[in-house]
Amino acid sequence: MNRQFFIFLLALFSWAATIAQTEEEKPLRQVLLVLEERYQIRFGFVDENIENIKVEMPSDILTLTEALFFLQTNTSLVYKQLNDRFVVVSKPTLNTVDICGRLLDINTKSPVSGVTILIGTDGVSSNEEGLFQIADVAMGEMVTIRLLGYKSFQFSAEELSVLPCKTIYLRPQEEQLQEVVVRGFITQGIDKKSDGSFLVNTDLLGILPGLVEPDVLQTIQALPGIQSIDETVSNINVRGGANDQNLVLWDGIRMYQSGHFFGLISAFNPYLAKEVTLIKNGTSAFYGDGVSSTIAIKSDDNITGNLSGGVGVNLINGDIYGSIPINEKTSIQISARRSIADMVQTPTYKQYFDRAFRDTDVLTAAGNNVVLNTDEEFSFYDFTGKLLYDISPNHRLRISLLNVVNKVDYVENAEVNGELESRTSGLVQQNQGVGLQYTFDVSQKMQFHFEGFASLYDLQAVNFDVLNEQRLQQENEVLDTGLKFDGRFQVNNILDVRAGYQFYEVGITNLEDVNNPVFRRRIKEVLRSHNAFVEAHYSSSEGRTNAILGIRSNFYQRFGKFIVEPRLSLSHRFTNDFSVQLLGEFKNQAVTQIVDFQNDFLGVENRRWVLADEVDVPIAESRQVSAGFNYQRNGFLISAEAYFKSVDGITTASQGFQNQFQSIRSAGSYDSYGMDFLINNRWSDFNAWVSYSYSKSTYDFPALAPPVFPSNLDITHTINVAASYDWNALKLSAGFNYRTGKPFTIPNPIEPIANDEINYDAPNALRLDDYMRTDISATYTFSFKNGMKLVTGASVWNILDQDNVVNTFYRVNDNNEIEEVVQTALGITPNASLRMFF
Incomplete structure (x- = not known):
């Protein structure tokens, strides 16, 4: 009886399963008819494409998009919705x-x-x-x-x-997004905003000539009016200004070191530096310092839900980075990069090494006929990390840290009094920083923001003179800490007001210690400043007019000095294609660099940071105004801007004179005026641009004779011509760079030496030969089904191997003869990279 009952149940379940299967799977044609009625749409298809295909009926709780995706997943067909009424069903395309x-x-x-x-x-x-x-x-x-x-x-x-x-x-x-007036300025990923600033999105950045990877500080040099007179990223010159007049920020942390290889490549990992904002004029009142420009670099501020990152290597360094989710509210970002010279010294590394250490103790010691040999070692590395924590939807916390290090050691071996002596000299340059940012959204119209940071820059060198048994120790240390609190209130749809307070404390220590003869000098100075700022943002209801009017007040506690700085940014769009901008600002800065070619850090790094004292080193103050227009239509862009800038409070020590003013300490000013012009055209996958900058920069030092003469950074004409082409996974780029030579001073041709010193001619009366360089780049991307990508790249810097002189100066040798020293830029320098993204 039990056996018969079991057979009956088995037959019943088999029959039910058959009925269920028949009900679940229906001919696709029948399913499409039901869906047409359900969603009020029509399907278009070729009859043979849907024959003999059966599928379950999608649940009636699904949206149309979800229902189509369900069918696509369970059939071998593609369902493409053309509009609200029509869906095409077709066979899939491969890949x-x-x-x-x-x-x-x-x-x-x-x-x-x-x-x-x-x-x-x-x-x-x-x-x-x-x-x-x-x-x-x-x-x-x-x-x-x-x-x-x-x-x-x-x-x-x-x-x-x-x-x-x-x-x-x-x-x-986190901030109200200002209208972008130009998208794709030069290349994709570079936008010009209505406040006059440039925004570089490294995720979207197109390929640029000579760059195998997106170096953020090299990228901004592609913009008109930005250049490096000595071809380094640590000496960026903006409209006649020296590099120390640029405010460089990483996640709000002020950076006093921005380059590896002592300036040849950027110290910031481009794969975590998601946004770079460059401000040449019309700076927000939120920013102090930087009388020439502000370069604000931000890492990704979004909490990721998926593990992502990459690992790569080129002929200079290897690196790894990643964004790691902890939970829905927390994630971390990390990156690490290190030079590979201790494992393999590539031709690229040798070119960089020679360029960085040429005419320094590191390379010239071996030229002494008493020094038997030298052994040099150089390395660099950087590390960055960031914690992102959303405490709640309205409370967000971000903590960033970084460490950037350059290190060089060299051993001198010499025979002294018949005995072999060996000494190790070395230099370490590093910038450590930590920053905290906390944002509180009170409502959609009100937001408060707090941030604090500490930045420690340390440059230390020990230089042994084996023959004279002398040891020179030098140190330049900067400790910069700050707090800032600000709030934003949206008055209505066209006006919002922002205000805040900022406190800075900067301490700088300079040390020189000699053992023979015994000499020690250690100077430490501290400067505190209190800063209040307020600005109003106006945007007309139709979005054609945008204006920012701000004012920043600065009180320097040590001097009892109060400085007020008005700021202005105004733009108006007359048509969808044509807009104009007017920018103006007053700025000041109390931290500067002095250049000492006679008593420097092994000759490798000859700039040291110092504080203004209002006696020998005044607070630098700038005034600038500029006006320009932008016309962009159907991929064609014309942009032009004229400017005038005046900066008071510079010193001869900060300008790097290598002539009759090298040992004179005097204060003065410089004026700079000119224009930046760009034509950019893109069609299909091809992009080309031409930029031209005219600039005239003049010193005025009342205590010098003559008091007025061309600036060391007076580059009259600069032209860049470049093009790029994207074809599927292949990207190509080539560019040509031209600029007139920098001014320099020669000895007097009639009486070159007077009183055992060089008798110079008129300052900066001659110019070096014109600078010309041609670069090329290429990348190719291999994509995999799991979402991973392998990107290979190659570039050649100065492919024509042009012999470019970036500096010339003179000195008296041991035979009391004048010796000309010529410093050249990089020769032909190839690079290649291999990178995996996951």
């Missing part, structure tokens, strides 16, 4: 995927419609439910998600080709 996603506001968790989802130059928008779907996306394509007022995101197509559709949380910008 493509279909992507979808759901976009929510991170604070309200509500859907965000109208978000632009870009693949190259094509895109769609999210619907009212925050959903989007794109069919037949090539694997390896990068998908950009962008909406004004929100942070932008990028995903690979593979990351968005999963079910259920990926939920993406959009985070509003």
Whole structure:
């Protein structure tokens, strides 16, 4: 009886399963008819493409987008929605995927419609439910998600080709996003904003000539009016200003060291430096210091939900970085980079080493016929880390830290009194920093922000003179700490007001210690400043007029000095294609560098930071005004800007004179005026641009004779011509750089030596030969199904091996003869890279 009952149950279950299967799987044609009625749409297809295909009926709780994605996952066909009424069903194209996603506001968790989802130059928008779907996306394509007022995101197509559709949380910008007047200034990823600043997005950055990877400080030199007179990233000159007149910030931390290889490459890992803001004029009242420019570098501020990162190597260094999720509220970012010279010395490294240490003790010691030999070792590394913690939707905490180090050691072996003597000299340059930022959103109209930072710069050198048994120890240390509190209140849709307070304390120590004869000098100075600022942002209802009017007050406690700085940024768009800008600012700075070619750090780093004392070193104060226009239409761009800048309070010690003024200490000023001009045209996958800068920069030192003469940084004409081409995974770029030579001073041709010293002719009366350089770059991307990418790259700097002289000076040798010293730029320098993104 039991056996019969068991057979009966088995037959019953088999019959039920058969009936269930028949009900679950239906011919695709029948399913499409039901969906047409359900969603009020029409399907278009070729009959043979859907024959003999069966599929389950999608649940009636699914949206149309989700239902189509369900069918696509369970059949071998592609469902492409052309509009609200029509869907095309077709066979899939090889090597493509279909992507979808759901976009929510991170604070309200509500859907965000109208978000632009870009693949190259094509895109769609999210619907009212925050959903989007794109069919037949090539694997390896990068998908950009962008909406004004929100942070932008990028995903690979593979990351968005999963079910259920990926939920993406959009985070509003911490600051109200100013209107962008020019997109793709020179290349993709560089935008010009209505406040006159330039925003570089490293995720979107196109390829530039001579760069195998996106070096952030090399990138901004591609902009008109920005250059490096000695071809380094640690000596960026903006409109006649010296490098120490640039305020460089990393996540709000002031940086006193910006380069590796003593200035030849950027000290900032470009794969964590997501945004770089360059301000030449019209600076926000939130920023102090930097009478020439502000360069604010920001790492990614978004909490990631997925592990991502990369590892790579080029002919100079290797690095690794990653963004690691901890939970929904917390993630960390880390990066580390190190030179590879101790493992392999590539031709690129040898070119960089020779350029960095040429005419220094490191290389010239071996030229002494008494020194038997030398052994040199150089290395650099950097580390950055960031903790991102969303305490709640309205409270956010960010903690950043970094450490940047350059180190060189060299051993001198010499025979002294018949015995072999050996001494090790060395130099270490490093910048450590930590910063904390806390943001509190009281409401959509009110926000408070607090930040604090500490930056420690330390330059130490020990130089042994083996023959004279002398040891010279030098140190330059800067400890900079600061606190800032500010708030923003949106009065209405066209006006918001921001105000705050900032406190700085800077202490600088300079040490010189000699053992034979015994001499020790240690000078430490501290300067504190209190700064209050307020500014109003106005944007007309139609968005054509944008204005920022600010004022910053600075009180230097040590001097009892009060300085007021007005700031102005005004732009107006007459048409969708044409806009004008007017910018102006007053700025000051109390920290500067002096250059000492006679008593420097092994000759490697001859600049040391000092504080203003209002006696020998005054506080530098600048005034600047500029006006320009932008015309952009159908990929064609014309941009021009004229400016005038005057800076008081510079010193001869800060300008690096190598003539009759080298040992004189005097204060003065410089005036600089000129214009920057750009023509950029892009069509299809080709992009080309030409930029031209005219500049005239003149010193005025009343105590010198003559008092007025050309500036050391007076580069009259600068021309850059470049082009790039993107073809699928291949990117190519080439460019030509030209500028007139810098001024220099020669000895008097009639009486070159007087009183055992060089008798110089008129200061800066002659110019070096014109500078010319041609660079090329190429990258190729291999994409994999799991979303990983392998990027290979190659570049050649100065491919024509042009012999460019960047500096010439004179000195008297041991035979009381004048010796000319010629310093040249990098020769032909190849580089290559291999990088994996995951």
